[in-house]
Amino acid sequence: MIKKVIPFVHNKLKEIITTDDYVIDGTCGNGYDTLFLARQARKVYAFDIQELAIQNTEERMKRNKIHNVETILDSHENLDKYVDEDIKAALFNLGHLPGSDKRIVTQGPSTISAIKKIQERLVPGGMIALVVYVGKFGGKEESDDLLTYVHSLDFDQYHVIKYSYYNKDQGPYVICIEKQ
Ligand SMILES: C[S@@+](CC[C@H](N)C(=O)[O-])C[C@H]1O[C@@H](n2cnc3c(N)ncnc32)[C@H](O)[C@@H]1O
Numbered sequence: 001m002i003k004k005v006i007p008f009v010h011n012k013l014k015e016i017i018t019t020d021d022y023v024i025d026g027t028c029g030n031g032y033d034t035l036f037l038a039r040q041a042r043k044v045y046a047f048d049i050q051e052l053a054i055q056n057t058e059e060r061m062k063r064n065k066i067h068n069v070e071t072i073l074d075s076h077e078n079l080d081k082y083v084d085e086d087i088k089a090a091l092f093n094l095g096h097l098p099g100s101d102k103r104i105v106t107q108g109p110s111t112i113s114a115i116k117k118i119q120e121r122l123v124p125g126g127m128i129a130l131v132v133y134v135g136k137f138g139g140k141e142e143s144d145d146l147l148t149y150v151h152s153l154d155f156d157q158y159h160v161i162k163y164s165y166y167n168k169d170q171g172p173y174v175i176c177i178e179k180q
Contacts, residue, residue: 005172006093008163009129010036012176013089016127017041021088026076026114027106029097031057034069037091044069045083047076050104053097076114087121094142095133105138108145115149115177119158128177135170150175 003011010033017023017040025034028046034057037044046069048054054071061069072082076092092114094106111130118128134143150160157180164173 005131005163005174006033009091009131009174009176012174013037013091013127013129014040016125017089022083022085023088024076024079024083024090024118026079026090026092026111027094028057028071029053029093030099031060033091033093034071035060035064035066037089038066038069041088042068043085045079046071047074047079048097049073049075050097050100052100075110077110077117079114080117083121085121086123087118088123088126090115090118090122090128091131092129093131095136095139102137105136106142107138108142111142112145112149119177119179122179124179126179130175130177131172132175133172135172139170146175150177153177156180 019042021041022043023037023041025037025044025046028034028048034044034046046057054073057071096102096105115128132143133139159178161176165171
C-alpha cells in the first residue's frame with residue numbers, strides 16, 4: 001500500500017528512534033506529531049511560534065499522560081538556545097496551524113537555519129524529516145528554498161530522499177535527510 005505523507009514519515013522515524021534518543025518537533029502545532037515522537041523517544045523538544053499551538057500540544061500531552069516533552073514558544077531557528085544534547089531525529093511538518101490563521105506559516109530561510117543547527121547535533125544514522133505543503137500559502141517559495149538547499153548537501157555526508165505523488169501537481173511531499 002502507498003502510504004500518505006504523514007504515515008510515511010512517522011514510519012521512517014519509528015525505524016530509527018529509540019527510548020534513549022533526544023528528538024525535535026520543529027513545528028508542534030496541535031501536538032499530533034509531538035505525541036507520536038514522545039511515544040518513541042526519551043525526550044522531545046517541541047517548538048512553535050504560536051501560543052495556541054503550545055497550549056494545544058500541552059493539553060494533548062496531558063490527556064495522554066505524556067511527561068517527556070518540553071514545549072518551547074519560540075521559532076525553531078533558535079533551537080540552539082534550548083537544546084544541548086545530540087539529536088537522533090527532527091520532524092518539521094511545515095505550513096500553518098490547522099484551524100487557525102493560514103498566513104502564519106513556516107518560511108524557507110528560518111526552516112533552513114533550523115535544519116543547519118540540527119545538522120551540527122545530528123548523530124550518524126539520524127534523520128531530519130520535512131513535510132512540505134507546496135500548494136498552500138507561501139508553500140511554493142518554501143519548497144523551492146528547501147529543494148535548493150537539500151540538493152546542495154554532499155552525498156558522502158547526507159543521503160536525501162523525496163517522497164511525493166507523481167500524478168498530483170502541488171501535492172504535499174516529504175523530504176528525509178539521513179546523516180551518514
Ligand atoms: C502544519 S502545522 C504543524 C502540525 C503539527 N506538527 C501537528 O501535529 O499538529 C505548522 C506549525 O508551524 C508553526 N510555525 C510556523 N513558523 C514557525 C517557526 N519559525 N518556528 C516554529 N514553528 C513555526 C505554525 O505556528 C504551525 O503551528
